[in-house]
Amino acid sequence: MKAAIYPGSFDPVTFGHLDIIRRSAEIFDELTVSVLNNKTKTPLFSVEERVKILEEATKDLPNVKIDSFSGLLIDYAKAKNVHVAIRGLRAITDFEYELQIAQTNHKLSGGRLDTMFLTTTLEYAYLSSSSVKEIASFGGDISQCVPEFVARLIYEKYGIGENG
Ligand code: ADP
Numbered sequence: 671m672k673a674a675i676y677p678g679s680f681d682p683v684t685f686g687h688l689d690i691i692r693r694s695a696e697i698f699d700e701l702t703v704s705v706l707n708n709k710t711k712t713p714l715f716s717v718e719e720r721v722k723i724l725e726e727a728t729k730d731l732p733n734v735k736i737d738s739f740s741g742l743l744i745d746y747a748k749a750k751n752v753h754v755a756i757r758g759l760r761a762i763t764d765f766e767y768e769l770q771i772a773q774t775n776h777k778l779s780g781g782r783l784d785t786m787f788l789t790t791t792l793e794y795a796y797l798s799s800s801s802v803k804e805i806a807s808f809g810g811d812i813s814q815c816v817p818e819f820v821a822r823l824i825y826e827k828y829g830i831g832e833n834g
Contacts, residue, residue, distance in 0.1 A: 673700040674786070676756040677743050680705050680720050681713040682824065683727050684802055684816050686794035690758040693788055695731050702750065703728065707740035714803055714827055727817055744779040755785045760795050806830070 676694060680687060680703070695701045705720045715723065717738045724736045739746040743755060755775065757768050772785035790797075802815045806824045813821060825831070 671699045672697075672754075673702070673750075673752045674698045674754040674756050675743075675747055675750065675752050676701060676703045677706055677739070677746075678703075678757075679708060679711065679713065679799065680724060681711075681799050682715050682720060682723050682802075682816065682820050684794070684797050684799055685814075686758065686760070686790055686797040688727060688817075689791050689794055690756065690788050691728060691734060692731065694756045694786075695734050698733070698754070700733050700735065701731075701756070702735045702737050702752070704746070705736075705738040706743075707738055709740070714824070719823075723820055723823065726819065742778070744775050744783050747783050748779070753782055753784060755783060757785055757787055758790055759787050760790045760798075 674694060674697075676691060678687065691701065691703055703724055705717050705724065707717045713720070721736050721738055728734045728736065747753070747755065757772070759765060759768060768785075768787065775783050775785060797815055802812050803824065805815075806812050806821070807828045809830050812824065816824070
């Protein structure tokens with residue numbers, strides 16, 4: 671069985687992430703989307719909230735599981751006996767950073783963990799969780815960026831009602 675892990679902050683999940691999830695789930699038999707509990711970042715949503723949001727957003731994909739982890743991806747992947755990590759590439763600016771992480775993980779895992787990159791569908795190339803949060807914090811329209819229920823949850827966090 672071919673399995674992969676898609677790790678990330680997903681704070682919160684956007685249509686860009688969902689596009690990568692959907693496409694990876696067609697390539698692999700089982701895909702685990704795993705929320706990284708990164709102690710150095712102050713997230714808008716807790717790990718538990720992000721897991722719940724991802725579960726709801728992927729409920730139509732039977733071979734997608736949601737999980738969370740802290741610490742090194744290579745240790746988490748080893749414990750799960752998975753050898754492929756998925757990452758999405760939006761632009762050349764993602765590439766340098768992602769290449770370094772992918773090579774580090776490959777080296778540190780003794781060649782056991784490879785990273786597969788999926789390039790973003792063009793219509794989502796501009797999307798990032800941080801820009802979505804910034805737009806929402808000013809009451810801007812994020813309906814093109816995240817599912818409707820996620821938009822509602824983001825506005826709630828910023829104390830913004832249904833109509834802005
Ligand atoms: P990080 O894990 O770097 O904190 P995210 O949780 O935002 O960042 O993203 C997880 C993964 O999804 C990364 O590989 C990132 O490049 C990718 N990604 C984020 N936004 C998009 C998008 N709009 N299209 C494709 N891939 C994306």
